[in-house]
Amino acid sequence: MKRSTWSPYLVLCLFLVTVTALAAxxxxxxxxxxxxxxxxxxxRDYFVYLPxxxxxxxxxxxxxxxxxxxxxxxxxxxxxxxWVLVHGPLYEAWIQKRDLPFIIVAPQLPLYGRxxxxxxxxxxxxxxxxxxxxxxxxxxxxxxxxxxxxxGAVPDSEIPFGSEGPPNGWFRLEGxxxxxxxxxxxxxxxxxxxVYLTGISYGGFGTWFLASRHPDRFAAISSVVAWGHPDLAxxxxxxxxxxxxxxxxxxxxxxxxxxxPGLNTLEELGHPEVRFTIHEDMSxxxxxxxxxxxxxxxWLLSHxxxxxx
Numbered sequence: 001m002k003r004s005t006w007s008p009y010l011v012l013c014l015f016l017v018t019v020t021a022l023a024a025x026x027x028x029x030x031x032x033x034x035x036x037x038x039x040x041x042x043x044r045d046y047f048v049y050l051p052x053x054x055x056x057x058x059x060x061x062x063x064x065x066x067x068x069x070x071x072x073x074x075x076x077x078x079x080x081x082x083w084v085l086v087h088g089p090l091y092e093a094w095i096q097k098r099d100l101p102f103i104i105v106a107p108q109l110p111l112y113g114r115x116x117x118x119x120x121x122x123x124x125x126x127x128x129x130x131x132x133x134x135x136x137x138x139x140x141x142x143x144x145x146x147x148x149x150x151x152g153a154v155p156d157s158e159i160p161f162g163s164e165g166p167p168n169g170w171f172r173l174e175g176x177x178x179x180x181x182x183x184x185x186x187x188x189x190x191x192x193x194x195v196y197l198t199g200i201s202y203g204g205f206g207t208w209f210l211a212s213r214h215p216d217r218f219a220a221i222s223s224v225v226a227w228g229h230p231d232l233a234x235x236x237x238x239x240x241x242x243x244x245x246x247x248x249x250x251x252x253x254x255x256x257x258x259x260x261p262g263l264n265t266l267e268e269l270g271h272p273e274v275r276f277t278i279h280e281d282m283s284x285x286x287x288x289x290x291x292x293x294x295x296x297x298x299w300l301l302s303h304x305x306x307x308x309x
Contacts, residue, residue, distance in 0.1 A: 044077035049104035061191035068203030077108040112168040144283040148250040155260035163229040170206025215239035220303040228262035237269035249280030
């Protein structure tokens with residue numbers, strides 16, 4: 001019998017090459033994609049995060065999370081796009097290297113001139129954008145100071161904004177957001193029955209607005225530090241879109257008292273799944289705790305659209 005000429009060293013090398021190739025296929029990816037904005041009439045970019053293991057099985061369909069950032073992360077969606085990495089699930093997945101099993105879609109809201117009037121946008125510096133490290137992860141930023149005492153809140157129906165939310169918000173990009181979402185669903189291994197929508201502050205208001213206008217698109221939604229106007233409740237209640245809302249008990253920017261009218265309207269309309277969590281000890285950056293945990297992601301993944309949707 002002819003003996004094999006394969007040496008143990010060669011076998012080991014081939015094994016290591018194979019393992020390395022397989023590992024490379026499972027690494028997460030952060031992609032930039034472009035689209036022609038219907039709103040700004042200019043080309044704008046957005047992020048698409050692909051989770052670890054995305055390339056391993058071409059038949060697997062992945063849940064999709066559309067994330068809408070807050071006011072401070074606006075930009076031109078070109079050189080400014082990295083500001084979208086500062087907070088939320090994309091920060092957790094890409095910067096903190098959390099293994100979140102979602103395709104995360106993260107567009108950027110235009111400045112609309114707010115860089116001239118809002119200090120925290122005008123004074124921001126590129127060095128404030130977190131960077132993904134080759135080894136390890138950066139330290140998490142300190143939480144906002146909370147000088148306001150914990151004292152609960154009385155509901156207030158005198159809501160400062162209409163159903164679209166604060167001015168120059170995500171409602172102005174409704175067409176763009178749907179176009180981006182449809183493009184991702186068509187271009188990637190996406191599970192159309194598990195599409196989720198979440199956002200913080202300005203993005204939370206955008207979450208309420210977009211979900212109310214298109215409740216058939218989302219298996220579940222979560223708004224963080226942003227209330228929903230009562231006028232947005234009927235479509236969500238009719239569709240029974242699962243809703244989980246978060247507020248900061250010490251939040252001076254988006255006070256808790258304005259959350260109750262919309263949530264109570266949902267329940268009055270017979271909505272069976274409305275969650276409201278107040279982090280009494282937190283300020284406007286309640287999103288740090290929400291997205292750093294696991295509860296929200298697990299809750300989202302527990303919902304999907306029915307086969308008839």
